[in-house]
Amino acid sequence: MALSEVSEAHLPNAVSEAVSGAVSVDSAPTPPPMGDLYHYLTEHQLHDVVIDPADPQLLQLQWSDGWQQPLHALWLREQCVCDECRHVASLERILDQDGYDLDDLPALITVEADQTLLIIWADDGHVSRYSAGWLRHGGRPPNLSTLPQTWGAELTEGMPRFDFTALLSRDDVLLDWLEALRQTGLTYVTDAPTTEGTVCDLARRIGNIRETNFGSVFEVVALAESISNAYTAVELPLHVDLPAREYQPGLQFLHCLSNQTSGGNSLYCDGLHLAKVLRAEDPAAFTTLVRTPVLFRYHDQDCDYQNIAPVIELAPGGGIRNIRFNPAVMTTADCAASKFREFQRAYRCFLRLTRRPDLQAETRMQPGEIAVFDNRRVLHGRRAFAAQSGRRHLQGAYVEWEDVDSRVRVLRRYLG
Ligand code: OGA
Ligand code: ZN
Ligand code: ZN
Secondary structure (H helix, E strand, O other), X not given: OOHHHOOHHXXXXXXXOOOOOOOOOOOOOOOOOOOOOOOOOOOOOEEEEEEOOOOOOEEXXXXXXXXXXXXXXXXXXXXXXXXXXXXXXXXXXXXXXXXXXXXXXXXXXXXXXXXXXXXXXXXXXXXXXXXXXXXXXXXXXXXXXXXXXXXXXXXXXXXXXEEHHHHHHOHHHHHHHHHHHHHHOEEEEEOOOOOOOHHHHHHHHHOOOOOEOOEOOEEEOOOOXXXXXXXXXXXXXXXXXXXXXXXXXXXXXXXXXXXXXXXXXXXXXXXXXXXXXXXXXXXXXXXXXXXXXXXXXXXXXXXXXXXXXXXXXXOOOOXXXXXXXXXXXXXXXXXXXXXXXXXHHHHHHHHHHHOOHHHEEEEOOOOOOEEEEXXXXXXXXXXXXXXXXXXXXXXXXXXXXXXXXXXXXXXXXXXX
């Protein structure tokens, strides 16, 4: 049996009974620790375990709701978390995965009164214990399973807003904010101080800042000698940042310290929405943007970053994983001459979608606001401004999604 068969997809109530707090265990005996900081709980009773007569390594757990859960004996052997198999402090495996017989079998297997599955292994007499809750979850931590909500111009009015002070002081507000970010990919944090470095205080509430060639914090001000269009007063068409990086930054922060110029409004588009609109309206253009590699390049005196990847990247399951759209650093499509016209047509379709008013949110950043958005999904831009008309200063930073997701999992451990 493939390990993938022991997945949440086979769990009827995987999401609802995911973690601690979901089920009351006041009266239940303490289950054996499963080498995990999650407390795997289940409301279902583990009745029995049946061994396949044709293959004694194939086991089937019998649950009170009728689910017959298939498991392989070797999978259980590998997952053992006794003190000899998992380091008690690090929770990491110390078991030698080549240290037991590939034909190993339970010499004894039984469901104990406290719902623990007890196995004594034939190979070496090793004793393993598995809690019912952990077994019910196939030994897998709950996934984050947030469904993205796509948006258009209505986000100008409906922007999800979160108070800076509450975010810094309250974990429940922090979790709500991160969940909102996972859903809409764009939020505004309000009433932040207008002091330099504040963006780091917010970013570090999540985790590490992703440092780039522009610094750990980048200064968005109009300069005479600029290394990026961002540091001028010109219009910035809707784009994602740093697609020339192999690992395009996940989350972007832009903190407004002052905005006294005429012009310079902020624009946002949901790239996920755009890609879905394109797929519906012009499937051929969508496929071209998925299949055509594009050379993205950013270079200055000190660096030369290059990345070849499509404008729309799909995940293995077919979902839209990454939008890489940035006219300023999109060098050229990496395709045969005979395919170039079709690429241009498809690219322009996407470009026109970024300009469609019903798909764009527009707002004027106020000092003390911090825009936070998914830089692999949401396009951002700004209208041109008159550099001489007053000061405009934003400070930006990046954080990776893996750090956001880690923070969400840790917060959910006790906030549910
Ligand atoms: C940037 C950027 C937007 C702005 O710095 O990457 O897009 O409003 N700035 O200046
Ligand atoms: Zn063990
Ligand atoms: Zn940008």
